[in-house]
Amino acid sequence: MSKPLYKVSFLNAGKVYELYARSVTSGALWGFTEIRELVFDVNAGVVVDPTEERLRDEFGDTRVLHLPMQSIVRIEEVEKRGSATIRDAGSGEKVVTPFPVPGKPR
Template sequence: MAKTLYKITFHNHGKIYELYAERVTSGSLWGFIEVAGLAFDVHDGLVVDPTEERLRDEFGGTRVLHLPMQSIVRIEEVEKKGQSAIRDAASGETVVTPFPLPAKPR
């Protein structure tokens, strides 16, 4: 039997985050959703997704994430993990920090 996997979409500081987790419960804190067992891709090659790395840096050491119910947009039970994302709340476009380019000499 396959593990249950959830896609959690929520607002955080003007952005919409999409994370995957193994457990979602209403929890013991009133007004909060507990999200545990966060799932991140493991990359062994040279190609690294900057959004996935940013999410891993921010939430990698988190055992349980307590999200206010008001910030939750959607919780979906999915069959397999898709691409985690951070999107701009206003435009819906993916937020990716571009690789810094050298400044033009004057």
């Protein structure tokens, strides 16, 4: 039997982050939830999701993520992994980082 897979949604800087992990437990630190074994898509293909890439850059080397209980929106046990996303907390729309265009000021 394989380890369970969890979809963890939490608030961070006015945005809702959705990550996938293999382990979610009550932490040793009171009031915190421990998220371990984060799962990211390891695509070898040409198409790269910029949001997934951003989350992998931010959390790729994280051993344990300690989240305050009040920042957690939802924890779901899921059958298969979807895409990790960042959404606007107010509208629920995906936050998309535009692709930089050469010569165009930011």
